[in-house]
Amino acid sequence: MPNAPDAILELQNEIEELKSRKNEVAERLQEVDSRLNNSDADNPSDLVQKKQQLEQELEGLNEAIVTNEEKISELEGTDEAKEDLSDVAKQADSLISDLNDEYDTIQNKQDLIDDRIDEIDTKQEALNELEETARGLLEKSTGAALGAQFSERKSELEESLKYWKVASILSIAFLLGSAVVLYYNIINGSADPLSNVSKIALILPISVAVWFSVSNYNRQKRLMEEYEFKARMALSLTGFREVLQDEIGDENDDLIAEFIIETMDKIYANPQINIQSDKGSNQDMPLTNGQAPLVEFIKRLGK
Known part of the structure; x- marks a missing residue:
């Protein structure tokens, strides 16, 4: 056509x-x-x-x-x-x-935006990891610093304990020596009764000195043990918390948090009050609300 x-x-x-x-x-x-x-x-x-x-x-x-x-x-x-x-x-x-060119331009920009988002997500993940690492290091360094302070205080108490130990030994030895001399004089009848009463009266201050020295020795020893216990708790608390989180999981975070808070209260508690309120090392201490369920859970894990 x-x-x-x-x-x-x-x-x-x-x-x-x-x-x-x-x-x-x-x-x-x-x-x-x-x-x-x-x-x-x-x-x-x-x-x-x-x-x-x-x-x-x-x-x-x-x-x-x-x-x-x-x-x-x-x-x-x-x-x-x-x-x-x-x-x-x-x-x-x-x-x-023109529309295809605009679409290609928009698509390229979208690809750049997606790449930037992926890059930001990657950096955010790295930042979160660094933050977690820094938090862990800070917790460990804080625990180590606190443990070092408790250890330093324990060393000071050890020096004081040596002094009170020597004082207790000397006062007890002096008391025993005075008692032996007094007993020997009474048995032999070499002194009159008034002199014996005077010697017995002199033994009373020595007995007070013995009581004072032994009491301070026991008190310093218990303080030293308290600071040693606090130092160990401060050094092991971070690692113990991580182990609990790995074993127990996120469903018991409130339980772990309560346990950590109570443990921190014990760490920062005044040791003077602790040893005064302690009624004896043989008496069992009752578990708190945060400790009891956690201990039961740990027992179940061990079975």
């Missing part, structure tokens, strides 16, 4: 041929009219019939010319429409290309 320009050119050529034939028919028609107008014409009926044929042929040529001209107009309109459609298609292609 020829394209529009070729079809238009072909129709224009046909129109030219039709016009040429039209001119020929018109000339022949004029010739027939002139012959009819001549009174000497032979066979006028044949001329009239021929005139009618020529007029019909001329009318058919005019109709053919008009038809071809209409076809040319339609083809020209179709060609313009095609050009318009082509322009619209080009504009649509341009818009689609």
Whole structure:
């Protein structure tokens, strides 16, 4: 099928041929009219019939010319429409290309944003790990520092304990020596009763000195044991808490927190009050609300 320009050119050529034939028919028609107008014409009926044929042929040529001209107009309109459609298609292609470019740009930005989010998440995880490590180191360093202070205080008490130990031994030895001398004098009867009473009265201050020295020795020893216990608790509390969290899990965090709080209260409690309120090392200490369920849970883990 020829394209529009070729079809238009072909129709224009046909129109030219039709016009040429039209001119020929018109000339022949004029010739027939002139012959009819001549009174000497032979066979006028044949001329009239021929005139009618020529007029019909001329009318058919005019109709053919008009038809071809209409076809040319339609083809020209179709060609313009095609050009318009082509322009619209080009504009649509341009818009689609621009949209694709914009989409690619947005997609690239989205990829960059996703990469940044992943990078931020990775850094956040690393930061959380560093934070957890720093917290653990801080807890351990705090426990170590506190344990070192308790150990230092324990060392000071050890020096004082040696002094009271020597004082207790000397006072007891002096008391025993005085008692032996007094007993020997009473048995031998070498002194009068008043002198013996005076010697017994002198033994009383020595007994008080013995009681004072031994009491302070026992008190210093219990203080030293208390600080030693606090030092061990301070050093082992962080590790013990981590073990409990690993063994028990997150469902008993409140139990662990209560136990840690009570343990910290014991660590920071005044040792002077502890040894005064202590009624004897042989008496069992009751478990607190935070310790009792935790101890029961640890017993179940050990079974």
